[in-house]
Amino acid sequence: MDTTDIRRAQLGDLNALLALEQACFSNDRLSKRSFRHFIQASQSTLLVAEHSGVILAYGLVWHHKGTRLARLYSLAVSPEARGAGLASRLLARLEQNAAERGRLYMRLEVAKNNTRAIALYQARDYRIFGEYSDYYDDHTDALRMQKQIRTLSQEGAQHSTPWYQQTTEFSCGPASLMMAMASFAKGVECSQTMELDIWREATTIFMTSGHGGCHPLGLALAARRREFEVQAWINNDQPLFLDGVRSDHKKSIMAVVHNHFVTQCAAEGVAVNYAEVSQDTVEDWLQNGFAVVVLISTYRLDGKKAPHWVVVTGVDDQCFYLHDPDLDTKTQLAIDCQHVPIAREDFARMTAFGSNRLRTAVAIRPATH
Structure with a gap:
């Protein structure tokens, strides 16, 4: 197999890829339409290993937009080509490609009973960090594995945080x-009931379209009322989120809500700092035992300029790590939204929202009495 060529898949490979899929898998097979999509999609890398004009293996990786995370979507080697190290060669090339595209981690799922594949991944330094029950079509459980494909400093601040998917x-x-509060094991159980209760307490009423999102001071008050010490930082002392709203009526309502939150914070002892939220600020919070919720713009994630809240789970010399509660069930698994690595330069751009470059965050920890 020394003369095997590894190259990008082309549309002319579709029939060979489909035949290889049929030969390698009995469940969860990719369709011809799926292969066509992945060959053409800018966020995917589909490589094939070819020997004497015959495709013996393929590997497929998805590069998540706006993050430094790649996911090994599928890896297949024809039965007659197994045992010659082809899977390891192909995986190494996929890792190299992902690293060159700025990705920091490769993640994958593998059937818990697929000992051969697990051994391959472990030999290439993938580590198990969780599992899914009843994951595949045949009800097999899956292990979740991850490898750091670019070298990062192991020093940094971390905050152990459960993940929760927003339901609206x-x-x-x-x-x-809720994720931030639950990280302190204070008996906080993330639930839709609490999710909606907090939204009613913290909503801006209106937003650019649809239902209103949440105001940082509203979130700060919700945490304070649940017995947390709270710091709210905003680099703007004017009513927030108005620049994307056209209706004067909506703007006036949002301004009333903003001013009322300011009054409530003063009355309830919530510290509000009208100052720039720097990366050092967030890192200091983590090092001092705070959980941090920060506002980002989703532009670098989905191409839309919407305000979106996430929780910071860690930081090192190159990245911030986020739990994103918004799971796109069509293209993502829960793992894709957990401890998402965001390079510092990307984080700096992502945390400035709107034409006014709003930066805001809420830091909490259990109150001491």
Whole structure:
């Protein structure tokens, strides 16, 4: 197999890829339409290993937009070509390609009973960090594995945080705040009931479209009322989120809500700092035992300029790590939204929202009495 060529898949490979899929898998097979999509999609890398004009293997990786995370979507080697190290060669090339595209981690799922594949991944330094029950069509469990494909400093601040998926399109703020609160094991159980309760307490009423999102001071008050010490930082002391709203009526309502939150914070002892939220600020919070919820713009994730709340789970010399409560069930698994690595330069751009470059965050920890 020394003369095997590894190259990008082309549309002319579709029939060979489909035949290889049929030969390698009995369940969860990719369709011809799926292969066509992955060959053409800019966010995917589909490589094939070819020997004497015959495709013996393929590997497929998806590069998540706006993050430094890649996911090994599928890896297949024809039965007659196994045992010659082809899977390891192909995987190494996929890792190299992902690293060259700025990705920091490769993640994958593998059937718990697929000992041969697990051994391959472990030999290439993938580590198990979780599992899914009843994951595949045949009800087999899956292990979740991850490898750091670019060298990072192991020093940094971390905050152990459970992950929760928001249940509405407008409740990322409550979902993120619940994750932050639950990280302290204070008996906080993330639930839709609490998610909606917090949204009602913290909503801006209106937003650019649809239901209103959540105001940082509203989230801060919700945490304070649940017996947390709270710091809210905003680099703007004017009513927030108005620049994307056209209706004067909506703007006036949002301004009333903003001013009322300011009054409530003063009355309830919530510290509000009208100052720039720097990366050092966030890192200091983590090092001092705070959980941090931060507002980002989703532009670098989905091409839309929407405000979105996430929770910071860690930081090192190159990246911030986020739990994103918004799971796109069509293209993502829960793993794709957990401890998502964001390079520092990307984080700096992502945390400035709107034409006014709003930066805001809420830091919490259990109150001491």
